[in-house]
Amino acid sequence: MTEATAQLYDFLVIGGILFALGLAGLLARRNMIVMFLCVEMMLQGVSLSLVAWGRYHGDWGGQMLVVFMIAVAACEAAIGLALILMLFHHSGTLDITFWQESREEGQPAYVDSQVPEERDEDRVWPRLTLAGLQPEVDEEAQQHRSRV
């Protein structure tokens, strides 16, 4: 394998794995926003391999395609997120199973068998560390300041 081919090969492997990860996430997750994010991840995998092919052949085709992919991805994000927001306003939830109402007639509904308990560590949010000094408060100025 020549050096150029070997480099192309490595990038194709990384791009393929990224695409597969996004596909697994799209199929397995139920939050609509996360599913949409996984689609973006699949796009990234494809653009990585396109750039690698462009470099392999020494022309601009791959990079040009990726430039337009970024433009289309921006459109897609705008429309997709507006749609998700609309669906949320209709249903009040981001869960994709809500929309199984529109499934085919005669199909059984998917019902969650066991909902895991929310754990305490899930509720903890990252805290910002304090930075800088707390300014001194001048009591007199606070009291006598004209409050207009």
Next chain:
Amino acid sequence: MIPPATNAVGGLPWFAPALMADLTDRLPSWATAPLVWAVVLGAVSLLLLLPRSGRNGRRLGIALGTAALVALIASGQASGTLTVRSTFWILASMTLGAATAAVSSRSAVYSAVWFALSLVGIAGLFMFQNAQFLGVATIVVYAGAIVVTFLFVVMLAQPQGHDTYDRLSWGPFAKPIIVLTVAVFLGGILAVCQELRDSPPPVAASRGQGPEDAAHMAALGNQLFGRHLVAVEVAGTLLLAALVGAVAMVIHGREQIAGEVEMRGGSPDASARRREGESP
């Protein structure tokens, strides 16, 4: 025939090296390829990491994922100086690790932030391939605009950050099937990539004017606004249409919802309707 005494290396029984060699010969070539192991270990790790009812096995999943990454690095083909190789693999590990975390994170906010980190890795990989403009554009457009829009929608729609459906997938059988399907799919892609081994080197007719050109940005602009000018115009029109469409969709939908609520005589609060509609 090798005398047994001379073959006792490092305390191993005398037959161990011969057995190993024999095993390597007998096993098919794919079974010893690190890439196959990377895919298998990665699939098991993804199965453990994706949302499920228990949290057991999360550490095992992370450990298996790291092992898969090591196997992946071992399968790397390109040669080069140590700096170049380590830069590439650090960027690739960052991208894949953050992507796995984004897919398996229980909270949509964390998913978006991990995805942003993965985009930073991808931008680095673009720069690695002489695509400086695309690297910067990925950071600006994706990490700067799209991920922020994601976070904005999460803030609007899911202010508590996570919900029960973030900790669930599609039942006990769906997830193994999904992961298996994706692993087989990935195996197919990688098997096709193996054919590159026998392919002749590319015809480097246009090298010099290609991405390896020193005046990178100028050449890219020449290509973009010369050969691909029509496509640029079409993409601009598409952006405008998407912008108008997104605004129209939201305004129209809001009017529709207001009409529905008036008909029902309920409050226009979405969460109130949600409490009615959702089973306890």
